[in-house]
Amino acid sequence: MNLKKLATLFAATALFATPALAGEHAHGAAAGEHAHGDAAGAKLSKSDQAKARTVEITVTKAGFEPAEVRAKAGEPLKLVVTRKTEKTCATEIVMKSEGVNVPLPLDKPQTVFVKPAKPGTIRYACGMDMIAGKIVVE
Ligand SMILES: [Cu+2]
Incomplete structure (x- = not known):
């Protein structure tokens, strides 16, 4: 029971965290590279x-x-x-x-x-x- 609850919690956290992280990354990389041109x-x-x-x-x-x-x-x-x-x-x-x-x-x-x-x-x-x-x- 405990394990299942933990797994559900983990899955929920992962789902929640992934889109936010991906969005931040795409944004930061694109802006940085193009602005400075010193990749x-x-x-x-x-x-x-x-x-x-x-x-x-x-x-x-x-x-x-x-x-x-x-x-x-x-x-x-x-x-x-x-x-x-x-x-x-x-x-x-x-x-x-x-x-x-x-x-x-x-x-x-x-x-x-x-x-x-x-x-x-x-x-x-x-x-x-x-x-x-x-x-x-x-
Ligand atoms: Cu040339």
Whole structure:
């Protein structure tokens, strides 16, 4: 008897709680991702984000400047990327190996956190992979 009552109570609670939770999640995720455009940053811990070295990157008619950034393996980086021209197809920055794809609205600095895991090269490019630069990791 007790068990059955408990089970009923549990079921009722679960039914009650589920729609509310689902609603909150959908709302929060959509609003957050679109407002900031820095979904990439979510992968780094708060402490990594706090100690990340800031690297400014601009997009001009010439492409990404600088086209080469040097870093150390395990070093968190905060890339602040600003597109300063309409005459480019680089309206987003894509780093395939890091799962980064962040839109670059004109003249609005976008923050992209990355933490290179191992020595090598991380390519950053436009969506078509034509205009590009690289992070050289030592
Ligand atoms: Cu392109």
